[in-house]
Amino acid sequence: MGETQFRHATLDDTAAISALLQAQIPVWQRIDAHGTVQNLPHAQLSIYERWQHGGAWMSIETAAIHLSRLLRGAGMALIGEQDGRIVAYAELYPGDEPAPFGRHLHLAHSVTDHHDPTLPNAMLRYAAGVARSTGCQLLTRSTAPDESTLDAVPLATVQRYTLPTRTGQGFYKVNDHTNSSAAQIDGWQMPIGRTQSAATHWEALWTRVWELLPEVQARRTHRLYISAAGHEALVCCQQQLYNPRAADLYCWSPKPVTPPLLTALRDWAHRQEYRALACVVHPQTVALLGSEAEPDPYIRQIYAIQL
Structure with missing residues (x-):
């Protein structure tokens, strides 16, 4: 060899x-x-x-x-x-x-x-x-939590929760957002959906290149700009492959999740006839999801190798 x-x-x-x-x-x-x-x-x-x-x-x-x-x-x-x-x-x-x-x-x-x-x-x-x-x-x-990584330092642990959608009382603005430039999220965090990195998910989800496959195009994927009580966010909501009444949620924003943003996301999804949102979040966000959120076994750990 x-x-x-x-x-x-x-x-x-x-x-x-x-x-x-x-x-x-x-x-x-x-x-x-x-x-x-x-x-x-x-x-x-x-x-x-x-x-x-x-x-x-x-x-x-x-x-x-x-x-x-x-x-x-x-x-x-x-x-x-x-x-x-x-x-x-x-x-x-x-x-x-x-x-x-x-x-x-x-x-x-x-x-x-x-x-x-x-x-x-x-x-x-x-x-x-x-x-x-x-x-x-x-x-x-x-x-995965039980995998070892060379000379690595743990940075974050995230877990997936299923959150039912529902109508809310908040005021918010939502528009389709077609600009796919990754420069928009420089310096932003990804408080929902981050199992890899903000840039990795952006390149996979926001560009429409794979919609040249009819089966990918047929799957509902919403790319949105949302503003709720002064909290702006770019959100991708993607219909689950085997459960069309549920969607995976991804969110990029300058700041962590706030209650008005969460209310807006649940209300918008309910109006789109989704009944559940799958949200991967950090432990500090879990309390905002409320008692209706149900955890599942999917857990990821983000490690760093110091350079």
């Missing part, structure tokens, strides 16, 4: 990166019109059916689009090579948020060839060097 060489990816690496990520999928499946799960070869699935196994990297067609967006500045793509073969991939997003995150580089995805157990930490060290060279204060990543 040769020495691993790390570098930034180029568009020529698309097929090899896609193959590495597809190799992580043990079984390719489709649910037919009768609700029966079928095991099928990758080639027999549609682009969207492959997408459901792991996103854009599951087909060469969408992988090329995704990598081109990263190379044009939406994020960063790093690879590790051994003897000319790509054996490691990492996807990172630069962000600037209030403390404790500050100016950081977030490691959203890291995949390595399972035959070499040294690769995960080697890629992490390389990513830390890239973060340092770009002037970031931290390299952050999100894991």
Whole structure:
């Protein structure tokens, strides 16, 4: 096994990166019109059916689009090579948020060839060097509570709650918001929905590039500007895939959640005929949700590697 060489990816690496990520999928499946799960070869699935196994990297067609967006500045793509073969991939997003995150580089995805157990930490060290060279204060990543991370310091723990919608008495303003520039959220926090980083979620949710897939376009996704009692926020509300009366909520704002904003979100969602909102929040926000909020087992921890 040769020495691993790390570098930034180029568009020529698309097929090899896609193959590495597809190799992580043990079984390719489709649910037919009768609700029966079928095991099928990758080639027999549609682009969207492959997408459901792991996103854009599951087909060469969408992988090329995704990598081109990263190379044009939406994020960063790093690879590790051994003897000319790509054996490691990492996807990172630069962000600037209030403390404790500050100016950081977030490691959203890291995949390595399972035959070499040294690769995960080697890629992490390389990513830390890239973060340092770009002037970031931290390299952050999100894991399940029981996963360990090299030389990491815990920054935050978040948990998902289901909150019923209801009509409220507050006054608020809501408009569709089509501007997808990430510069709008520089210095803002993400008090609801942050399981990765504010920039990572923004690039995944606010741009409409994946609506070229009819199945993605058919899923209700609301991108909104909301102002409630002087509290402004950009909000993405996305219909859940298997529960159309519920939606996942994501919120970017200059300040933490306030009761008027929460009242506005619940009222607006109720008027859109949603009956529940899935909200991932920090512990300090839980009390604002009230006794109606129900926790579920989904918990993530955000760690930082000091640079």
